[in-house]
Amino acid sequence: xxxxxxxxxxxxxxxxxxxxxxxxxxxxxxxxxxxxxxxxxxxxxxxxxxxxxxxxxxxxxxxxxxxxxxxxxxxxxxxxxxxxxxxxxxxxxxxxxxxxxxxxxxxxxxxxxxxxxxxxxxxxxxxxxxxxxxxxxxxxxxxxxxxxxxxxxxxxxxxxxxxxxxxxxxxxxxxxxxxxxxxxxxxxxxxxxxxxxxxxxxxxxxxxxxxxxxxxxxxxxxxxxxxxxxxxxxxxxxxxxxxxxxxxxxxxxxxxxxxxxxxxxxxxxxxxxxxxxxxxxxxxxxxxxxxxxxxxxxxxxxxxxxxxxxx
Amino acid sequence: xxxxxxxxxxxxxxxxxxxxxxxxxxxxxxxxxxxxxxxxxxxxxxxxxxxxxxxxxxxxxxxxxxxxxxxxxxxxxxxxxxxxxxxxxxxxxxxxxxxxxxxxxxxxxxxxxxxxxxxxxxxxxxxxxxxxxxxxxxxxxxxxxxxxxxxxxxxxxxxxxxxxxxxxxxxxxxxxxxxxxxxxxxxxxxxxxxxxxxxxxxxxxxxxxxxxxxxxxxxxxxxxxxxxxxxxxxxxxxxxxxxxxxxxxxxxxxxxxxxxxxxxxxxxxxxxxxxxxxxxxxxxxxxxxxxxxxxxxxxxxxxxxxxxxxx
Numbered sequence: 167x168x169x170x171x172x173x174x175x176x177x178x179x180x181x182x183x184x185x186x187x188x189x190x191x192x193x194x195x196x197x198x199x200x201x202x203x204x205x206x207x208x209x210x211x212x213x214x215x216x217x218x219x220x221x222x223x224x225x226x227x228x229x230x231x232x233x234x235x236x237x238x239x240x241x242x243x244x245x246x247x248x249x250x251x252x253x254x255x256x257x258x259x260x261x262x263x264x265x266x267x268x269x270x271x272x273x274x275x276x277x278x279x280x281x282x283x284x285x286x287x288x289x290x291x292x293x294x295x296x297x298x299x300x301x302x303x304x305x306x307x308x309x310x311x312x313x314x315x316x317x318x319x320x321x322x323x324x325x326x327x328x329x330x331x332x333x334x335x336x337x338x339x340x341x342x343x344x345x346x347x348x349x350x351x352x353x354x355x356x357x358x359x360x361x362x363x364x365x366x367x368x369x370x371x372x373x374x375x376x377x378x379x380x381x382x383x384x385x386x387x388x389x390x391x392x393x394x395x396x397x398x399x400x401x402x403x404x405x406x407x408x409x410x411x412x413x414x415x416x417x418x419x420x421x422x423x424x425x426x427x428x429x430x431x432x433x434x435x436x437x438x439x440x441x442x443x444x445x446x447x448x449x450x451x452x453x454x455x456x457x458x459x460x461x462x463x464x465x466x467x468x469x470x471x472x473x474x475x476x477x
Numbered sequence: 478x479x480x481x482x483x484x485x486x487x488x489x490x491x492x493x494x495x496x497x498x499x500x501x502x503x504x505x506x507x508x509x510x511x512x513x514x515x516x517x518x519x520x521x522x523x524x525x526x527x528x529x530x531x532x533x534x535x536x537x538x539x540x541x542x543x544x545x546x547x548x549x550x551x552x553x554x555x556x557x558x559x560x561x562x563x564x565x566x567x568x569x570x571x572x573x574x575x576x577x578x579x580x581x582x583x584x585x586x587x588x589x590x591x592x593x594x595x596x597x598x599x600x601x602x603x604x605x606x607x608x609x610x611x612x613x614x615x616x617x618x619x620x621x622x623x624x625x626x627x628x629x630x631x632x633x634x635x636x637x638x639x640x641x642x643x644x645x646x647x648x649x650x651x652x653x654x655x656x657x658x659x660x661x662x663x664x665x666x667x668x669x670x671x672x673x674x675x676x677x678x679x680x681x682x683x684x685x686x687x688x689x690x691x692x693x694x695x696x697x698x699x700x701x702x703x704x705x706x707x708x709x710x711x712x713x714x715x716x717x718x719x720x721x722x723x724x725x726x727x728x729x730x731x732x733x734x735x736x737x738x739x740x741x742x743x744x745x746x747x748x749x750x751x752x753x754x755x756x757x758x759x760x761x762x763x764x765x766x767x768x769x770x771x772x773x774x775x776x777x778x779x780x781x782x783x784x785x786x787x788x
Contacts, residue, residue: 188680189684321684321691323687324684331688361675361676362676369500369501372501373636376686377642398679
């Protein structure tokens with residue numbers, strides 16, 4: 167009954183911005199992410215058959231991040247009439263600040279590319295994935311899509327040309343991710359940002375950013391720790407996240423290398439250089455948000471070096 | 478007749494900002510720079526005996542960058558009454574944009590520290606050198622002083638705390654420096670800068686800066702070349718330097734990795750990865766400025782790894 171053969175891919179969650187790298191830095195997480203099954207379809211063209219775990223997402227290829235990313239790939243291969251069917255396992259909630267729409271877009275295009283026998287490399291499908299994510303939030307930027315697809319810590323030099331570089335991950339670097347279940351709209355989180363930045367803040371931020379990059383290359387946790395203060399974005403967005411200041415204070419008291427907002431929030435992340443510190447921070451977060459009656463999920467992740475994978 | 482024994486030190490010129498690193502990056506040049514002879518004095522305290530090659534500089538310790546830097550060192554050692562005499566060979570013109578006052582300040586403090594048997598390390602005298610340079614231009618920043626003292630390519634994370642990191646120099650990296658003999662006042666060059674920067678420019682600049690740093694660590698000249706466009710400072714200052722746009726165009730046509738203003742100007746620099754390119758740029762510069770009736774000096778320098786030295 168039907169063609170049950172197919173392939174399954176996983177595209178991970180990601181943390182964008184990393185405090186000092188607004189719109190240019192992102193890192194890839196382990197374990198959480200979206201999955202897609204791709205199989206031969208029964209009628210011409212690409213179709214989303216089932217979306218599991220989320221009732222609100224559109225199955226219209228052009229309105230779905232996974233579908234549109236895959237569709238752009240098929241267009242470039244002149245294969246839009248190829249009968250392909252996909253199921254999306256939308257494991258991640260939407261609006262977490264952990265690259266949920268990026269993970270779907272990556273899963274969609276990486277899944278269909280893999281199904282077709284990988285006519286393109288991962289680097290070559292980055293543009294389609296970014297176009298897919300654009301369906302969700304309207305802007306063309308790759309600071310979630312690139313790490314989800316490529317793994318590691320990714321620097322996007324320029325979003326338009328999608329010129330990226332993978333930065334080294336120091337051995338032992340961990341992210342502790344804290345997701346308080348409150349709503350922060352990405353659109354609001356973007357709209358709130360001032361169009362201008364003081365030159366003094368630029369100097370402070372660039373000094374930190376350059377030192378952060380040097381710290382990654384040198385595996386120097388002291389450099390990383392000194393450089394993780396965001397002078398530009400976090401001060402403008404912190405008030406959107408309940409108890410951000412208190413949570414940050416506690417994370418730094420636990421000896422996090424740094425703590426900031428993940429993407430547009432409400433998730434936050436701490437970078438740590440050992441699991442005990444990360445576990446302590448997660449425990450503090452659970453306590454703090456539970457005391458405030460806010461549901462909160464925490465997880466600890468190494469930096470995922472692989473990105474999207476085919477099972 | 479008198480005590481003729483003494484020591485002689487050399488502190489090199491430097492290129493600050495490097496386009497994408499306003500107030501945070503600088504590199505150390507070879508060959509040109511200021512020299513100081515330090516010897517036992519005939520009366521208590523630090524005295525400048527002779528300043529060669531410049532009639533306008535004050536010999537008053539507190540008004541001379543070399544003198545004041547050395548004085549601050551002596552203060553911290555409780556040696557302000559020690560009889561010390563210095564001669565300054567002011568080889569560099571003032572107002573070149575090549576860290577002339579920084580070289581004097583470094584020579585002063587490094588010379589006196591060496592004369593005293595090096596009670597401090599180079600890193601420890603950076604603050605005194607920076608205080609010395611502050612006499613000349615009023616602001617406390619180390620993007621010339623640090624490379625002149627320490628050598629190499631220096632990243633200043635934070636000017637106030639003088640937190641610095643030496644970045645790697647890719648083998649074969651050269652600077653071609655072009656100094657058209659016109660006056661650009663540092664004070665004017667600073668005053669002209671807008672206090673605000675658009676967030677879009679910040680994103681573009683930070684993407685380039687982080688990639689430039691990655692390029693240095695990876696010895697990747699392609700990354701360096703892609704990342705050397707300054708979106709913030711150069712567009713505001715370029716008009717202060719005659720024929721900047723034409724000179725830049727010619728340097729890039731010669732295959733420079735990048736081209737921008739050295740410090741506050743009027744000097745310019747091209748980074749290159751071979752001597753033929755650097756020589757071609759120097760030749761073009763001589764031609765261009767000579768055609769315009771502007772005297773111009775060019776020189777080609779490796780990145781000086783040592784910084785200030787004692788002969």
